[in-house]
Amino acid sequence: MMIDKFTEIHASIYNSYVQEFQANGGKVIGICYSQVPVPEVYHAAGMLGIRLRANQITATTLGDAHFGPVVCSFPKSILQMAGEGKLKFLDGVVTSSLCDTMRRLDDCWRRAAKDMDGLLPPYHYYFAVPHKKYDFNLEWFTEELRLHVKTLENRFDVKITTESLNHSIKLHNHGRRLLRRLDDIRSRPGVPISGTDALSVFVAAVSMPMEKFVELTETLLSELESSPKTVKGKKLFMVGSVNDDRAFIESIEQTGAVVVGDMMSFGAKYYENMIEEDSDDPLYEIARAYLMNLNHPRMFGRFKERSAFLAERVKQSGAQGVILQNIRFCDMHGCENSLFENDLTAMGIPCLKLEREYGPLVETERVKMRAQAFVERI
Amino acid sequence: MRKELMAFNYDWQLLVTYQNLRTLLGNTTPGEQEAIFSFLPRRANTFEMLKQIGHAMYYLVDATCEWLDDLVHAKEKGKKAVLTTYCYPVGILQAFDCVPINAEVLSAYGGLVFSRGVIEFLDHCVELGMTETSCSGQRGSMGAYMAGLGTEPDFCLANTAGICDSNANSFHFYTSYKDIPMYMHDSPPDLTGERATRYNRQDFRQMLLFLEKQTGKKVDWDKLAAVIHEIQRQDDLINDIQQLMTVVPNPVPPLVQPIIYLLKFGFNGVAGATRVLEEMLRVSEENYKKGVAGTLSGKERARVLPSYIEHYTMDFRFFNFFNHLDISMLGCMLNYFFPQGAPYAAGREDQCYKMDTSSEDAIIDSLADQLSRMPMIKQIRGPYDAPEMWLEDTLSACKLYKADCTIYVGTLGCRNTWGMVKPFMQDLEAAGYPSYALFADAFDDRARSWEACKSAMQEFLEVRKII
Numbered sequence: 124m125m126i127d128k129f130t131e132i133h134a135s136i137y138n139s140y141v142q143e144f145q146a147n148g149g150k151v152i153g154i155c156y157s158q159v160p161v162p163e164v165y166h167a168a169g170m171l172g173i174r175l176r177a178n179q180i181t182a183t184t185l186g187d188a189h190f191g192p193v194v195c196s197f198p199k200s201i202l203q204m205a206g207e208g209k210l211k212f213l214d215g216v217v218t219s220s221l222c223d224t225m226r227r228l229d230d231c232w233r234r235a236a237k238d239m240d241g242l243l244p245p246y247h248y249y250f251a252v253p254h255k256k257y258d259f260n261l262e263w264f265t266e267e268l269r270l271h272v273k274t275l276e277n278r279f280d281v282k283i284t285t286e287s288l289n290h291s292i293k294l295h296n297h298g299r300r301l302l303r304r305l306d307d308i309r310s311r312p313g314v315p316i317s318g319t320d321a322l323s324v325f326v327a328a329v330s331m332p333m334e335k336f337v338e339l340t341e342t343l344l345s346e347l348e349s350s351p352k353t354v355k356g357k358k359l360f361m362v363g364s365v366n367d368d369r370a371f372i373e374s375i376e377q378t379g380a381v382v383v384g385d386m387m388s389f390g391a392k393y394y395e396n397m398i399e400e401d402s403d404d405p406l407y408e409i410a411r412a413y414l415m416n417l418n419h420p421r422m423f424g425r426f427k428e429r430s431a432f433l434a435e436r437v438k439q440s441g442a443q444g445v446i447l448q449n450i451r452f453c454d455m456h457g458c459e460n461s462l463f464e465n466d467l468t469a470m471g472i473p474c475l476k477l478e479r480e481y482g483p484l485v486e487t488e489r490v491k492m493r494a495q496a497f498v499e500r501i
Numbered sequence: 502m503r504k505e506l507m508a509f510n511y512d513w514q515l516l517v518t519y520q521n522l523r524t525l526l527g528n529t530t531p532g533e534q535e536a537i538f539s540f541l542p543r544r545a546n547t548f549e550m551l552k553q554i555g556h557a558m559y560y561l562v563d564a565t566c567e568w569l570d571d572l573v574h575a576k577e578k579g580k581k582a583v584l585t586t587y588c589y590p591v592g593i594l595q596a597f598d599c600v601p602i603n604a605e606v607l608s609a610y611g612g613l614v615f616s617r618g619v620i621e622f623l624d625h626c627v628e629l630g631m632t633e634t635s636c637s638g639q640r641g642s643m644g645a646y647m648a649g650l651g652t653e654p655d656f657c658l659a660n661t662a663g664i665c666d667s668n669a670n671s672f673h674f675y676t677s678y679k680d681i682p683m684y685m686h687d688s689p690p691d692l693t694g695e696r697a698t699r700y701n702r703q704d705f706r707q708m709l710l711f712l713e714k715q716t717g718k719k720v721d722w723d724k725l726a727a728v729i730h731e732i733q734r735q736d737d738l739i740n741d742i743q744q745l746m747t748v749v750p751n752p753v754p755p756l757v758q759p760i761i762y763l764l765k766f767g768f769n770g771v772a773g774a775t776r777v778l779e780e781m782l783r784v785s786e787e788n789y790k791k792g793v794a795g796t797l798s799g800k801e802r803a804r805v806l807p808s809y810i811e812h813y814t815m816d817f818r819f820f821n822f823f824n825h826l827d828i829s830m831l832g833c834m835l836n837y838f839f840p841q842g843a844p845y846a847a848g849r850e851d852q853c854y855k856m857d858t859s860s861e862d863a864i865i866d867s868l869a870d871q872l873s874r875m876p877m878i879k880q881i882r883g884p885y886d887a888p889e890m891w892l893e894d895t896l897s898a899c900k901l902y903k904a905d906c907t908i909y910v911g912t913l914g915c916r917n918t919w920g921m922v923k924p925f926m927q928d929l930e931a932a933g934y935p936s937y938a939l940f941a942d943a944f945d946d947r948a949r950s951w952e953a954c955k956s957a958m959q960e961f962l963e964v965r966k967i968i
Contacts, residue, residue: 191919192940193634198920220690223666227920230884234924249884254662254669254687259703263689266696423662423669423685426677452916454632454667458674461630465678 125343126320132331133323133369136176136204137212140331144171149332150214150279153244155201155228156221156388159252159417160271161409163295163398166333167287168275174329174389175216176367177204177482189231190224195452197365197481198228202235205242215246215278217271222421222455246278254423256415265410272406288405292398294333299394301340302328306391308344309383310440313353318361318382319372325390326367356381357498360442362433363460364450365389365481374487375446378495384440386433392418420455429459430466437472444501446494448477473501502625502648511611511622511645512602512652516569518614523562543616546821553754553795557780561760564773565610571600575652581716584646584654584675586639586661586668587762587835588875592732592770593868594658596725597716602654604671606767608641608944609813618815619644623945631674636914637944639671647675654679656715658708660686664878667914684711690883692873693851705869726858728770729867733856735764736840738778743832744844745785746902750801751829752788755820757781757795759811762835762876800827803967806904807833808895808929808936809911809918812954814946819910822955826968831902833910837894839874845898852879852889885921892928899934906967908958909938913948935965 132138145151150170154160165172177200185206186199204210218229229249236243251267253260272283305324309316324343328336357380366372367389372382385391398405398412418429437445445467447460457478464474475497479486525537538548551558575582580600585591587605594601611619622644627633629647631640645651657676661668662685669685676683686704691697713719739761746753760777768774785795793799805828812819823830839846841855854870857863873879880891887893899907907929911918918925922938929936939957942948962968 189921189923191922191938193913193919194916220663223917224920227917230886230921230924233884234921234927249690251663251690255685257707259700259707260687263696263700420670420673421662421666423673424676424683426673449632452634454635454914454916455670457632458630458635458670459677462674462677465630 125339125346126316126323128339129320129323129327129343130369132327133367135179136173136209136330138330140335141171141173141212144332145212151212152215152217152246153210153213154217155219155225159219159221159413160217160250160268161413162329162333163288163291163409164268164272164275164283166291166294167283168279168281170275170279170281171332173331175201175204175210176326177201178367179209180204180207180482183482185235189235190227193452194227195224195450195481197450198224198231200482201228202231205232206235206239210244211241213244215248216244217248217250219250220252221419222453224452248274252417253414254421256422256425261411261414264414265407268406268410285403285405288409289401292405292409293400294337296397296400298328298333298337298340299397301337301344302391302394304344305340305347306384306394306440308347312441314358314381314383315347315350315352315354317354317376318359319369319376321382322367322369322372322389325393328393329389354381357444357501358383358440358442360437360440360445361385361387361390361448362445362463363387363448364453364456366448368482370487371479371490374490375494378491378498380494380498383442384436386418386436388419391436420459426459426462430463433463434467434470437467444473444475444497446475446477446497448479450481451478473497502621502628502644506621507648507650509650510573511642511650512569512573512607515607515610515614516566516573519562519565519569523559523566526559526562544816546816546818547613549797550754550756550817550820550824553784553797554756554760554781555784557760557777557784560773560777560780564768564771564777567773568600568767568771572602572652575600581655582652584657584672584681586659586672587766588877589658589660590765590769590868590871590875591767592728593712593725595728595770596721597712597718599716601767602646602652603767604642605638606763608638609763611641611645612814612944613816616815618946620945620947622648629678631671634914636665636667636671637912637942638914639668641944643671643675647678654681656681657683658712659683660688660872660875660878662686663688663690664882665915665917667916682711682715684708686872688873688878688882691887692879692882692889698870701873702866702869705865705872709865720861722861722864725864729856729858729864731770731772731775732871735770735775735778736838737842738775738782739765739838740840740842740844742778742782742785743836745789746831747844748789749903750792750794751804751831751902752793752795753785753829754781754788754795755824755830756817757785758830758832758836759820761832765838794827794829796827796829797824798827801829802827803905803962804829804831804903805967806831806895806899806902806907808907808909808925809834809915810943811835812910812941812943814944814951818951818955822958826962828962828968831898831904834880834891834894835876837876837879837898839879840871845894845901847901849889849897881917885925886928892925895929896932899929899932904934906935906937906962906965908961909936910941910943912944913942935961935967937961
């Protein structure tokens, strides 16, 4: 089964495709979010941008030693991965101002690297992302992207041209269309793929070279479209903080549910950024698409827009209920989930708010119990 | 929320409390005041410390009453009420006939004067959907406003995107929940340089358009010029007080520190507040001439620099703790505003703002520069150890004010500073300043009781041989 391939890629950030890419002389950059900074730019430089994640740790001791106590477990887990030498293969890392704790990953990682040699990859860049969408914010973001391109060109002796960027945009747009197709398939009455497996596909999109991803996904979609298999269960939609943990979705699905859609970063948020193709200024188009489609509570004051978008997506997916989850101490998702809950409930859509930790899932039974009660309620 | 808490508006209760205090202070002899205060044991520390700042106490109460009266009666007076945050320089609002609803200042006022504190209002925000881990600084008063216990804000102005998610998120939640317009400034990770300056100024101009739209008014340039003049006067007085803090012993009384930032936050450019500063400067100069410290005993055993914020639950216990130990307080991050001439900015003048009234554009740029240098807005926008940021400012202040130690206090919602407080403390220690991170919440004693905080700080001071 093709899905097994995706599960294998999902299992390790340093999967066989990344290894092969590096073995052929390619440089690999770890990035903090699917939307900022942008994989197209690395691809255009002949490099590979993969999203940082931390599903291979069993503790957060190093993270706890550098971050304070009341901080989200996601950046702590990434630092732990670095401390355990599991990110040593990276040629560079780009942190960004996605949220306060993710931007403090930059500070803590640099600090930890003072104590532990080789902890920080040789190329290290901090990328600032505006929180608004006015013209001057876009101007800043575009400049930031151009500056980043310059540092990549200087550090890695590469050239990022208009042609190479336009080619990368086309390729990544194609990848996005495939993911959208996957979600269309998931929204049909007979769902041929579980949410757990779908998560692996979304994770793979930002964990391997896009050419290979396109190849594998096209095969997978053909399989799914002709598959007689259907996954039974109450249809659910997932919203909120970052999750790349199959076990989390699996725990929910084991209660008699199937996750058919999401508004998450390892998920549908990635394919919303369709970029204008064949432009004279592709960097501007990349910046515009990424900033204008940045659909995250960090973009303060745009709740109504997000709420309407979510309602539409839930409707399209055919979901019968919505799970609004957040990692503890992620106040942005936590608070916005409550606002979503108000709006969705008013529309008659059942919701479950759930707080959890990132990383090694130690609370399976609690999650299952909450999900079970919710599924029974629908 | 309990029914009885819904009986009176939060802002009205504060107004009445301060009006009563004004009457009491104005119409009684010092002896009578002592007698009355002795019946208010839960305010004993506050009164004891207020006495250390002379007549500034009366002027502060006056200015507070004036502001609260404007707030409570904003609608009758034809003023727009603007929900805002502590580090927003509210002077600009005067030019649009608006009155600020300063969330953290109102939380602190409530926490100081109400016996029950603001805990139930904090919790009310959670009942409505905010996470319990959200910042307590805003939730204290915001809970009351969310329950409708105050003048309804017409719109919101905040400036913490790119600085403090917890803060920005609280205003995002409030405005989304109540469906009122908001303008949120955004900050890049650096302060100076052409890009950052341009970005901050473009943002400020965008905000002015928003303000004009919400108020239906154009900038009143005469009013704004007067406000700027007053801001300059206030900044000069603050600079003079902060210069005196370099002296050993430090002649500045402990309560002067929070009052300085209260005035900058709540009374930016308000003429009535300027005389509070004048009086605090006079008292400090008098201490200086006598060669005594600003502490209760006039002696100085050590000098402490809170590296972030201070602790604000009832009765100024945090300040009183140091006051009684003869430890001078050197101001926290909230005391650094970076106007031209600020003593802590010596050698770093490029980081300061300058009020330039030569043209309308110059005025706007000056105000934008002031905004980008407000406490926290300046220091935690970028990596903590980058130039112009938190570590540089703290080390400069430690050196200038001859600090013996630093203490970090925040709220449990301070994701940004808790995010890297450990590396920050390690760097302070490496620079020779014993440093302690107090696990506590500056607005909510339930996170850690005051008694436990006190013991922990006492232990730190003793173990590190500060006292």
